[in-house]
Amino acid sequence: MSIIAIWGAGLPGFSVDTKLFRELGELLVGRESTALVELIKNAYDADATKVTILGEGIAKPDGRITVTDNGIGMTEAEFTSGFLRIAGRSKLGADRRSLWFQRRYTGEKGVGRLAAHKLARVIKISSRRWDGKERDPVAGFPADKALDATINWDKIEALDTIDEIDRSDAVTLKSIASGGKYAGTALTLSPLRKQWTERDREQFIDEVATLTPPEVLVGSLRPTVTTAQPLLDKLRVRDELRPGGFEVSYVSDLALSESELPAEAESASWIIEVDCDKGNRRLRISVMPTRKTQAEFSNAEPFVLDRKLEKTDPAVGFQARLLQMSNAQWPKRYQGVRVYFEGFRVLPYGDARDDWLQLDRDYRSRGHSELGRLRRRTSWDLPVGNEKEMLAVQGNTAFFGAVLLTRSGADELEMLVNREGFIPSEQFDFITETVRLAIDLQVRLRYAATSEVKQARQITKDRQQRAAQRAASGQAPTAYNLRELHEGARQSLNNARLAISTGRADEAEAELVQLEENLHSAAELGDEVISEATMFRVVASLGLEHAAFIHEVRSLSLSAQALGDALETIAREVTDDAVTKRLRAIAADARHLRERLRRNAIYLADVTGIEGRRRRSRQALRERVERVLGFFENAMARRGATVDIDIPTNLQTPPLFPAELVAILSNLLSNAIKFMGDKGRIRVAGETGDSSFRLRIENTGDKVDPQNSDRWFEPFRSTTTSIDEALGQGMGLGLTITRSLVDEYGGTIRFVSPSAGYATAIEVEFPRS
Incomplete structure (x- = not known):
């Protein structure tokens, strides 16, 4: 067959320079990942179910990339008329589909082969063609013909x-025996046009890691994710009449690094689903809180919008699922909302610098206002808006999502000439507006669910801070609050009685409302105390045992001192120098034991003694930290621990009971020691700001993710399974008690991101007053 005919030359007086290929390649294929996508699409159109991308020595001059698939392959005629023909018509038509799986073709312009030009200087093609017989579900298509070619x-x-190509060896093609192997095609690209740097490789991997939509965005949601009924079971990824699946594997130099993405949808706070039915012209949007969100905000509720499309709306069919994360970000590689067409990602939508939904723009310009996109649709019976809800708008980093398009649903969309993005049209504008509408609904629902709870939490925090300021030095803030509420309720009742007796019904009603509010607050405060009562009874019983144990420890310390003195006396009377030396060493051990027992007795007295709970006062933080660390001296020595105390000597705490501060420090430092690992490091820092006092404890060893750390404050949640000689076995109450003590003063305790060189950090913050 004539190569001249293949390339379309031969008209009298008309010729085309070979530089056309370079120009077309640069114009039609923007970057390496785009080029690879075009080659993978060829395999998909050839009914492949698996494609392997092998990179070998890509940083070297002779590096290569091999693309192998298990599709139906090509005959010599199909290779010349299809693969070699630029801008061919083989995929044009109303409903052109693949032979076996009946897939809608993903390419229409016949320019995918120019992707090979983008990647390498030479391409070798080895293809075995399907013989038309039944496909083996495991091995694939049987083959009876094969070819080798080089460009x-x-x-x-x-x-x-x-x-001139036909008279050269620039393009070669020959038929070979199939060798009894199954059908498929292998493209070997070598040498590559450039030596890939590590940055090139990382950028490539970032772009192709989500080449096909992750299963979490298209599969069924487990009941553990949300209590709401999902709008969609499985999302439609591709238009294929016979489902066969499609998998892309990256091997060797192009292997994807281990994903840092949480494998479960439970990491999300809210789930957004969109189903736009082109045939029935029906739009449905679902916004659902996850179980995690409902556990934190019990009033978080799902919402479903179900409407007929307006006559003016373009007829576009698509589905979408977005996972939103509050107060955190998705891993960088997965941030953003990506667009997929027939199951393949369309660049650049979802790239770090692409803001196609204008989320980052609105996040930067957010202010006190209602969301305009929702305000313009007041006739839609949407949830009621709030003048501050736009403050809750988030950028792309908070979303991990996929918008799924198929040719049958979005047949009017056309790719840009460089294969990156769609040509602007009213159809794509409709998709953008609809997805953004769904996100705005989620913003409104999240603001409504969280603002009320956050406001209540702030009220509680302010109330505890005021109580800590006003309560007597020997009175707990919660006790002061209850007494204040009781006094307010009694006063409101007296005022109501007086107003009723004088016929002032309006005043009586107002006083009764105030009475009801005071009783409600008292009931809430009482519920908090009652819920902790059982736990604190257990701790109190241990505290009583410790109080009794103090006397025993002191007695033992005196006995150890007496033993040391006796041994020293005997040592002076013995004439054998070796025995004397041995006795004096034992006496020194006894005195050291006495000192340890004495120090521990003092520590326990700080926690359980009456003085530790008699009066709140400002305390020198560094001195208290050093005293508590002394209690754990033996445990730290056995582990080879290093402690860095970064606390000014003059730094004092807000007014606290000494026993409370010792309990807080003991719980946090014992945890740090347990989990720092051998030869671990601990850093204790303290500082004051304009309005707050902060204590921060960091340690090496085991890591705690701040995003998923709330569970460690739950009662009896302990990770300690073995009993430590010095630290004991955790009951899982330390952090629970610590949070309760901090809450008492309107403070906060939370895990935070650690400093460089440390694995875990926890921070306590008190108001300074």
Whole structure:
């Protein structure tokens, strides 16, 4: 067959320079990942179920990339009329589909082969063609024909015009025996046009990691994710009449690094689903809180919008699922909302610098206002808005999502000439507006659910801070609050009685409302105390045992001192120097034991003694930290611990009971020691700001993710399974008690991101007053 005919030359007086391939390649294929996508699409159109991308020595001059699939392959005629023909018509038509799985073709312009030019100087093709018999579900398509071909782009471009190609060896093609193997095609691209740097490789991996939509965005949601009924079971990814699946694997130099993405949808706070039915012209949007969100905000509720499309709306069919994360970000590689067309990602939508939904723009300009997109649709019976809800708008980093388009649903969309993005149209504008509408609904629902709870939490925090300021030095803030509420309720009742007796009904009603509010607050405060009562009874019983144990420890310390003195006396009377030396060493051990027992007795007295709970006062933080660390001296020595105390000597705490501060420090430092690992490091820091006092404890060893750390404050949640000689076995109450003590003063305790060199950090913050 004539190569001249293949390239379309031969008209009298008309010729085409071979540089056309370079120009077309640069114009039609923007970047390496785009080029690879085009080659993978070829495999998909050939009914492949698996494609393997092998990178070998890509940082070297002779590096190569091999693309192998298990599709139906090509005959010699199909290779020349299809693969070699630029801008061919083989995929044009109303409903052109693949032979076996009946997939809608993903390419229409026949320019995918120019992707090979983008990647390498030479491409070698080895293909075995399906014989038309039944496909084996495991092995694939049986083959009866095969071919080998080579395209050397350097040799082609060394020629003047394309009509010279037929008389050169720039393109070779020969038929070979199939060898009884199954059908498929392998493209070997080598040498590569550039030596890939590590940055090139990382950028490539970032772009192709989500080449096909992750299962979490298209599969069924487990009941553990949300209590609401999902709008969609499984999302439609591709238009294929016979489902066969499609998998892309990256091997060797192009292997994807281990994903840092949480494998479960439970990491999300809210789930957004969109189903736009083109045939029935029906739009449905679902916004659902996850179980995690409902546990924190019990009033968080799902919402479903179900409407007929307006006559003016373009007829576009698509589905979408977005996972939103509050107060955190998705891993960088997965941030953003990506667009997929027939199951393949369309760049650049979802790239770090692409803001196609204008989320980052609105996040930067957010202010006190209602969301305009929802305000303009007041006739839709949407949830009621709030003048501050736009403050809750988030940028792309808070979303991990996929918008799924198929040719049958969005047949009017056309790719840009460089294969990156769609040509602007009213159809794509409709998709953008609809997805953004769904996100705005989620913003409104999240603001409504969280603002009320956050406001209540702030009220409680302010109330505890005021109580801590006003309560007597010997009175707990919660006790002061209850007494204040009781006094307010009694006063409101007296005022109501007086107003009723004088016929002032309006005043009586107002006083009764105030009485009801005071009783409600008292009931809430009482419920908090009652819920902790059982736990604190257990701790109190241990505290009583410790109080009794103090006397025993002191007695033992005196006995150890007496033993040391006795041994010293005997040592002076013995004439054998070796025995004397041995006795004095034992006496020194006894005195050391006495000192340890004495120090521990003092520590326990700080926690359980009456003085530790008699009066709140400002305390020197560094001195208290050093005293508590002394209690754990033996445990730290056995682990080879290093402690860095970064606390000014003059730094004092807000007014606290000494026993409370010791309990807080003991619980946090014992945890740090337990989990720092051998030869671990601990850092204790303290500082004051304009309005707050902060204590921060960091340690090496085991890591706690701040995003998923709330569970460690739950009662009896302990990770300690073995009993430590010095620290004991955790009951899982330390952090629970610590949070309760901090809450008492309107403070906060939370895990935070650690400093460089540390694995875990926890921070306590008190108001300074």
